[in-house]
Amino acid sequence: MYSRRSLYHTRTKDLKDFIRVHRIPKQLKQRMLECFQTTWSVNNGIDANELLKDFPDELRADIAMHLNKEILQLPLFETASRGCLRSLSLSIKTSFCAPGEYLIRQGDALQAIYFVCSGSMEVLKDNTVLAILGE
Template sequence: MYSRRSLYHTRMNDLKDFIRVHRLPQQLKQRMLEYFQTTWSVNNGIDANELLHDFPDELRADIAMHLNKDILQLPVFKGASRGCLRSLSLHIKTSFCVPGEYLIRQGDALHANYFVCSGSLEVLKDSMVLAILGLFNDKPMKKYV
């Protein structure tokens, strides 16, 4: 427990040093600190991809299947074979967004598919909310305004 706390403080100090050295503006500094604190609170500073990197592919696939079972049970993957799901599971990456942060912006090139597994997000156009996407009682929610 103490080593985790020490690691948190070390990484937080590194982040603050980085911000200071590069003279980042206050708004960017705040966003970085909020993201760091949010991701740390969710995963206690453990990067699953880094942790599992040295494990054999077969074992990593089994672990990835377990960690991503909720996503892999979505209807979009219904017809996929077990081998396909195992392969996909190795490429799933978890992203966290703090409130007010943009996931993607109109015109951005997409390099991934996104699934909301926790919380919700707003779809905006010209600062107007077009939809709220997310989960309600662990079931997909789509609310159109």
């Protein structure tokens, strides 16, 4: 418990030092700090990909299948083979988006497919809410 708290304080200090050294504007600084705090509160500072990188591929795939079972049970994947699902599970990355942050903006090149696994998000056009997406 104490080592985790110490790690949190170390990473917070590193982030604040980075912000100071690079003269990050106040509004962007606040967003960075909120994102860090939100992410930490969700995963307690544990990066699953970093933690699992030293495991053999077979074991990592089994763990990834377990961690991503809700996503892999979506109708989109119902015809996929087990091998395909195992491969996909290794590519799934969890992202956290703090309230008020944009996940993607119109015109951005898409780098991934996003699934809302908890919470909700708004689809905006010209600051007008077109839809609210949930799980």
